[in-house]
Amino acid sequence: xxxxxxxxxxxxxxxKVTVGKSPTRLAFERFFRNPLAVAxxxxxxxxxxVTIFAPFLTKFSPSTADIMNTDSPPTALHPLGTDASGxxxxxxxxYGGRVDLTVAFAAAFMSMFLGTLYGGIxxxxxxxxxxxxxxxxxxxxxxxxxxxxLALESIFSVQGVWxxxxxxxxxxxxxxxRLMRGMFLQLREQDYVIGARTIxxxxxxxxxxxxxxxxxxxxxxxxxxxxxxxxxxEAALSxxxxxxxxxxxxxxxxxxASTGYIQLTTEPYAWGPPMAMIVLTILSVxxxxxxxxxAFDPQSKA
Amino acid sequence: MSTPLLEVRNLKTHFISRTSRVRAVxxxxxxVERGKVLGIVxxxxxxxxxxxxxxxxxxxxxxxxxxxGEILLDGKNLLKLTEREMTNIRGNxxxxxxxxxxxxxNPVLKIGEQIGExxxxxxxxxKAEAKKHAVELLKNxxxxxxxxxxxxxxxxxxxxxxxxxxxxMAMACQPTLLIADEPTTALDVTIQAQVLDLxxxxxxxxxxxxxxxxxxxxxxAEMADDMVxxxxxxxxxxxxADSVFEEPLHPYTRALLESIPVIDxxxxxxxxxxxxxxxxANFPEGCRFADRCSLVESSCREKMPELRELRKGxxxxxxxxx
Numbered sequence: 001x002x003x004x005x006x007x008x009x010x011x012x013x014x015x016k017v018t019v020g021k022s023p024t025r026l027a028f029e030r031f032f033r034n035p036l037a038v039a040x041x042x043x044x045x046x047x048x049x050v051t052i053f054a055p056f057l058t059k060f061s062p063s064t065a066d067i068m069n070t071d072s073p074p075t076a077l078h079p080l081g082t083d084a085s086g087x088x089x090x091x092x093x094x095y096g097g098r099v100d101l102t103v104a105f106a107a108a109f110m111s112m113f114l115g116t117l118y119g120g121i122x123x124x125x126x127x128x129x130x131x132x133x134x135x136x137x138x139x140x141x142x143x144x145x146x147x148x149x150l151a152l153e154s155i156f157s158v159q160g161v162w163x164x165x166x167x168x169x170x171x172x173x174x175x176x177x178r179l180m181r182g183m184f185l186q187l188r189e190q191d192y193v194i195g196a197r198t199i200x201x202x203x204x205x206x207x208x209x210x211x212x213x214x215x216x217x218x219x220x221x222x223x224x225x226x227x228x229x230x231x232x233x234e235a236a237l238s239x240x241x242x243x244x245x246x247x248x249x250x251x252x253x254x255x256x257a258s259t260g261y262i263q264l265t266t267e268p269y270a271w272g273p274p275m276a277m278i279v280l281t282i283l284s285v286x287x288x289x290x291x292x293x294x295a296f297d298p299q300s301k302a
Numbered sequence: 303m304s305t306p307l308l309e310v311r312n313l314k315t316h317f318i319s320r321t322s323r324v325r326a327v328x329x330x331x332x333x334v335e336r337g338k339v340l341g342i343v344x345x346x347x348x349x350x351x352x353x354x355x356x357x358x359x360x361x362x363x364x365x366x367x368x369x370x371g372e373i374l375l376d377g378k379n380l381l382k383l384t385e386r387e388m389t390n391i392r393g394n395x396x397x398x399x400x401x402x403x404x405x406x407x408n409p410v411l412k413i414g415e416q417i418g419e420x421x422x423x424x425x426x427x428x429k430a431e432a433k434k435h436a437v438e439l440l441k442n443x444x445x446x447x448x449x450x451x452x453x454x455x456x457x458x459x460x461x462x463x464x465x466x467x468x469x470x471m472a473m474a475c476q477p478t479l480l481i482a483d484e485p486t487t488a489l490d491v492t493i494q495a496q497v498l499d500l501x502x503x504x505x506x507x508x509x510x511x512x513x514x515x516x517x518x519x520x521x522x523a524e525m526a527d528d529m530v531x532x533x534x535x536x537x538x539x540x541x542x543a544d545s546v547f548e549e550p551l552h553p554y555t556r557a558l559l560e561s562i563p564v565i566d567x568x569x570x571x572x573x574x575x576x577x578x579x580x581x582x583a584n585f586p587e588g589c590r591f592a593d594r595c596s597l598v599e600s601s602c603r604e605k606m607p608e609l610r611e612l613r614k615g616x617x618x619x620x621x622x623x624x
Contacts, residue, residue, distance in 0.1 A: 196408070
């Protein structure tokens with residue numbers, strides 16, 4: 001490299017192919033060389049595509065019951081049978097992904113957004129601002145989550161996808177907030193942040209232009225892992241009857257409908273597919289998260 | 303002679319916590335003439351860097367506070383300005399470069415974007431103009447492939463190149479004052495010389511005055527017109543570089559000069575100053591160098607010596623110096 005310093009040295013363009021590639025872009029290139037991560041992307045894309053194109057894959061609506069055909073075993077008409085109300089199980093698995101994935105992604109982005117904003121301000125300003133803001137986070141973190149969900153749902157007295165997103169979003173932000181605060185505290189001491197001050201940048205400009213992009217890699221990893229946990233969370237809440245209403249198909253809701261001993265032993269075609277979908281989604285999102293983490297880690301050689 | 307560009311008077315920057323008061327900068331006076339280079343030397347912990355951050359009003363808060371003094375830039379007291387007025391001065395009238403070029407550039411922004419930011423911020427240029435101007439600035443600091451460099455990221459440049467890019471950024475608005483905090487410490491010796499040459503050339507071309515902070519007396523000898531020797535948060539000696547090198551008056555300055563190894567001298571060991579800088583949390587009563595001074599007398603420990611002008615323009619904080 002030292003030869004490039006010499007002003008008059010004629011350097012033939014044998015430069016690396018990395019010219020003009022941002023660190024983020026290099027990380028994504030590393031990501032796509034990781035087979036597990038790529039498998040995760042493929043599986044997750046398939047799941048998403050299937051839920052989007054559900055109307056083309058089944059002629060049944062997930063919310064129209066075939067009342068003449070309740071608790072049907074798999075037939076040519078209903079490949080995965082029907083449930084006790086006569087809803088087609090295949091249609092509910094396909095459409096149910098919409099609810100699960102929407103809730104998981106929307107809640108992840110919402111909690112991440114709130115957490116970044118809160119943690120970023122707390123970490124950037126530090127001192128007593130940080131102290132007060134973090135004590136509030138401590139309170140939120142120690143609040144029993146399920147009770148809060150119950151309380152919020154009874155306050156709004158409706159169940160629905162967006163209520164669920166809202167509830168998860170407003171209860172889950174303290175975790176990301178604490179992590180982002182740590183990131184910002186660390187970044188604040190970086191020379192380039194002090195450097196940005198020496199060229200006359202305002203605090204807001206430093207936060208959004210100089211610090212936030214540097215947390216992006218961390219944020220992407222955080223989002224991917226929280227998506228995985230929120231898929232599980234949605235399933236758990238629906239299983240407990242706290243999620244979306246029964247008329248809206250969801251994977252957790254389908255599991256909830258098959259909790260009886262009879263269904264568990266005699267109707268694996270009813271609860272097996274939604275369970276498989278939950279497991280596959282969580283696994284693939286976790287693989288993607290792992291891949292992203294390795295790709296963004298400057299120490300990792302790939 | 304006209305008024306100096308920058309005058310620092312009785313500057314005190316302390317770090318105050320409930321249990322202690324660290325007097326990092328404790329009553330510092332000096333001035334920088336227009337277009338001249340002022341060298342500030344001192345050991346680690348002598349308050350050099352805090353002095354420069356105080357001038358920028360970037361002392362890390364909330365513990366760090368400028369508790370007393372005046373910093374006059376063109377006769378205007380920077381300590382009286384609001385934060386907003388101060389952001390208009392930073393990068394515009396005062397530029398700054400740091401010791402560590404590897405970490406002083408934002409890794410996710412292109413070189414051109416970072417240099418351009420100064421120009422969009424202070425010169426009201428749009429992004430395209432700023433980028434075009436950034437190419438010019440990079441050429442001025444000796445980048446042959448400036449058109450490509452603006453589109454590259456810091457991790458693609460070497461240390462010396464980054465330091466040049468930093469200089470280009472600090473000089474973008476042609477500030478009247480450039481603060482260079484150990485600009486060459488982290489660089490190879492050959493690159494050091496190039497960076498110093500570059501700074502001198504820019505100074506001659508633009509008339510920017512430079513505060514050069516270093517612990518390398520060789521750098522001072524090569525670059526500085528005037529110099530200030532700091533010890534324990536205070537100025538212990540100041541004067542023109544020539545007169546200080548020719549006739550160092552303070553025992554500390556003399557010890558510093560003696561500890562420079564000379565290449566054709568037969569020596570078993572390098573000369574060092576015994577002891578370490580006293581902790582800024584509890585300075586001794588009298589002269590702060592007393593514990594390490596070979597000439598110390600009992601009177602030295604009783605009262606803090608004043609900074610006295612012993613020769614014309616050459617002052618020293620030592621009662622024994624004559």
